[in-house]
Amino acid sequence: MASTTHQAWLTVNNVRLEVLGRGQGRPIVWLHGEDGLDPSAPFLEMLAAHGQVLAPSHPGFGHSPDASSVDTVDDLAYLYLDLLAEGNLRDAVLIGSSLGGWIAAEMAVRSTERLRGLVLVAPLGIKIGDRESRDIPDIFALPPAEVLRLQYRDPERAAFDPSKLSDDQLTVIARNREATALYAWEPYFHNPKLRQRLHRIKVPTLLLWGVDDRFVSAANYGAAYRDSIPGARLETIDRAGHFPHLEQPEALVEKVQAFLGDRRG
Amino acid sequence: MRAWFFSENAYHLLPDKSEYDSIRVKLPNRYYDPKIGADLYHRFIDEWQIAEDLGLEIMVNEHHQTATNLNPSAAVVMGALARDTRKARLLILGNPIANRREPVRVAEEMAMVDVYSRGRLECGFVRGVPYEISAGNHRPTRMQERFWEAHDLIVKAWTSHDGPFNWEGKYFHHRQVNIWPRPYQEPHPPIWITALSPSNAGDVGERGYVVACFLTGFEGTQAVFGAYRARRAELKLSTPPLDRFAYAALVYVGETDEEGYAGAKKLMWYLESNKVPPQFTSPPGYHPTASTVNTMKGAVPGIFKMFQNPALGPLMENGLVFAGNPDSVYRQIMKMYDHVGGFGHLLIMGQAGFLDHDETVKGMQMFVREVYPRLKELR
Numbered sequence: 001m002a003s004t005t006h007q008a009w010l011t012v013n014n015v016r017l018e019v020l021g022r023g024q025g026r027p028i029v030w031l032h033g034e035d036g037l038d039p040s041a042p043f044l045e046m047l048a049a050h051g052q053v054l055a056p057s058h059p060g061f062g063h064s065p066d067a068s069s070v071d072t073v074d075d076l077a078y079l080y081l082d083l084l085a086e087g088n089l090r091d092a093v094l095i096g097s098s099l100g101g102w103i104a105a106e107m108a109v110r111s112t113e114r115l116r117g118l119v120l121v122a123p124l125g126i127k128i129g130d131r132e133s134r135d136i137p138d139i140f141a142l143p144p145a146e147v148l149r150l151q152y153r154d155p156e157r158a159a160f161d162p163s164k165l166s167d168d169q170l171t172v173i174a175r176n177r178e179a180t181a182l183y184a185w186e187p188y189f190h191n192p193k194l195r196q197r198l199h200r201i202k203v204p205t206l207l208l209w210g211v212d213d214r215f216v217s218a219a220n221y222g223a224a225y226r227d228s229i230p231g232a233r234l235e236t237i238d239r240a241g242h243f244p245h246l247e248q249p250e251a252l253v254e255k256v257q258a259f260l261g262d263r264r265g
Numbered sequence: 266m267r268a269w270f271f272s273e274n275a276y277h278l279l280p281d282k283s284e285y286d287s288i289r290v291k292l293p294n295r296y297y298d299p300k301i302g303a304d305l306y307h308r309f310i311d312e313w314q315i316a317e318d319l320g321l322e323i324m325v326n327e328h329h330q331t332a333t334n335l336n337p338s339a340a341v342v343m344g345a346l347a348r349d350t351r352k353a354r355l356l357i358l359g360n361p362i363a364n365r366r367e368p369v370r371v372a373e374e375m376a377m378v379d380v381y382s383r384g385r386l387e388c389g390f391v392r393g394v395p396y397e398i399s400a401g402n403h404r405p406t407r408m409q410e411r412f413w414e415a416h417d418l419i420v421k422a423w424t425s426h427d428g429p430f431n432w433e434g435k436y437f438h439h440r441q442v443n444i445w446p447r448p449y450q451e452p453h454p455p456i457w458i459t460a461l462s463p464s465n466a467g468d469v470g471e472r473g474y475v476v477a478c479f480l481t482g483f484e485g486t487q488a489v490f491g492a493y494r495a496r497r498a499e500l501k502l503s504t505p506p507l508d509r510f511a512y513a514a515l516v517y518v519g520e521t522d523e524e525g526y527a528g529a530k531k532l533m534w535y536l537e538s539n540k541v542p543p544q545f546t547s548p549p550g551y552h553p554t555a556s557t558v559n560t561m562k563g564a565v566p567g568i569f570k571m572f573q574n575p576a577l578g579p580l581m582e583n584g585l586v587f588a589g590n591p592d593s594v595y596r597q598i599m600k601m602y603d604h605v606g607g608f609g610h611l612l613i614m615g616q617a618g619f620l621d622h623d624e625t626v627k628g629m630q631m632f633v634r635e636v637y638p639r640l641k642e643l644r
Contacts, residue, residue: 071407140549141290141399141544141545143543143544163562163563170561171558174554175554178406181404181406181548182407182550185404185405186403186404
């Protein structure tokens with residue numbers, strides 16, 4: 001079956017979104033993280049073999065315009081719940097990575113009505129340590145190379161030569177960083193109330209974590225997330241850092257596929 | 266033209282630059298000796314008093330978590346100066362109101378200094394340099410919007426005299442605003458705002474405030490002042506007088522060019538010591554996206570090249586430093602003046618680093634005696 005790919009624009013509550021659509025079948029909503037959405041990333045094509053992938057760029061990311069009404073993860077959670085409702089999507093699988101995992105968790109504590117399952121890939125969003133513990137390294141105060149070392153198993157793969165990129169590509173990279181600061185500056189990459197609300201998530205939930213995630217670890221942060229969501233499973237992906245969809249796309253999609261298979265029965 | 270003496274109250278007795286990676290935000294304060302610091306505070310306050318005695322006006326600013334500036338609260342040092350001086354105008358340039366949690370507190374402090382000084386305060390508002398973002402923990406995005414909301418709240422607090430008003434804005438909430446004291450000056454102290462880019466300058470021009478440029482050189486300053494004038498012309502507002510424009514430069518006047526250059530080289534400590542890594546110079550959202558893209562491509566705007574590798578020649582050629590004998594300095598100032606359509610305030614960065622007390626005072630005296638009389642005629 002030939003998969004169909006399209007880049008489309010959706011307007012949800014007057015907020016204009018760039019949305020990548022790929023494949024057919026059950027809805028799979030992908031919420032990207034701080035890295036933004038690279039339409040050429042292989043994992044998107046692989047996911048599209050299992051359903052209709054819908055991947056919006058959050059306002060301010062990619063080519064999605066800034067929206068003056070949207071400046072918190074709370075706003076993003078409602079925006080995407082509205083997107084599900086307006087598209088009348090049912091039995092959707094919601095997947096979010098890092099910042100996108102935080103958004104997905106915020107959506108799920110509000111409503112799982114349209115969800116069949118939730119996959120959180122190294123999600124951020126909760127506070128686990130005491131007030132002097134930095135659960136999540138401060139990407140805004142670290143040298144850029146150190147941020148890459150923490151987030152990628154192989155930092156080299158994330159390095160880029162600006163002279164080989166177009167102005168449009170560089171603009172997207174700059175906008176992704178700006179939008180990350182907009183949503184995650186303070187409280188830093190978390191909502192102090194989220195952890196106490198995670199018990200409300202009643203759909204099957206899978207947490208996926210790169211074994212070599214030096215940014216937030218499976219053993220610490222991932223376990224705290226798992227323990228807060230009833231029945232959630234935590235599985236790890238070898239040879240991957242904080243963004244396993246980029247470093248191990250096949251393994252990530254296999255895990256998602258197995259999770260979808262489980263749910264079918 | 267009016268001249269203002271300005272010192273950053275730096276703590277310059279630092280270890281070798283190779284021992285730290287940033288003078289801003291994260292330099293441990295174990296390098297600061299409070300006993301030496303106390304002497305320095307008193308010395309700098311003495312120098313501001315001498316500036317007043319010589320007939321100069323006074324300017325202070327504030328920065329946070331940095332050895333380059335030991336005034337984390339401009340209001341505190343200006344409180345001392347309000348008492349220790351009698352006639353100079355007192356300019357705070359400025360309050361970083363986009364980084365402040367409580368604009369009402371700023372309104373109170375400024376009203377207090379204004380009353381205390383019997384109406385001598387000139388109140389500046391600044392966005393703050395990028396290194397202030399981490400120091401203040403404030404989000405670098407949408408700062409302009411937050412800045413203007415803080416400004417609106419402060420001005421309303423200064424000018425409301427009939428009991429509490431309510432403020433439930435996008436960024437600030439305060440349901441019972443009713444400051445005591447109210448400002449001495451009517452309707453409120455004159456407002457100054459710094460601008461580095463033409464876009465912000467237009468907004469300042471629209472409101473008729475004093476716009477100040479810091480070390481922006483010929484082209485940058487002309488662009489800012491030009492945008493200010495253009496916005497007013499576009500809106501058919503009155504032509505702004507010279508006193509709406511201020512320019513800040515490193516200034517040292519010697520008896521000879523050589524003496525002037527020697528003083529200026531010591532002032533360049535400001536630029537030479539400003540070792541700051543990219544995560545603090547470019548917090549995401551602080552700079553416009555297009556300029557971030559240009560930076561990624563390796564383009565460094567001309568003016569910043571000079572900060573990277575400061576040398577007296579290029580700094581003087583570009584109008585960031587005015588130095589030499591009195592005639593030389595006068596000519597340099599007038600070259601800038603003519604290039605940017607004139608300005609009414611010269612902000613003199615006249616102390617830094619290893620420029621000692623006697624050298625600082627001599628530079629001021631030479632300026633006041635030999636250069637200032639000629640500048641005063643410009644109005």
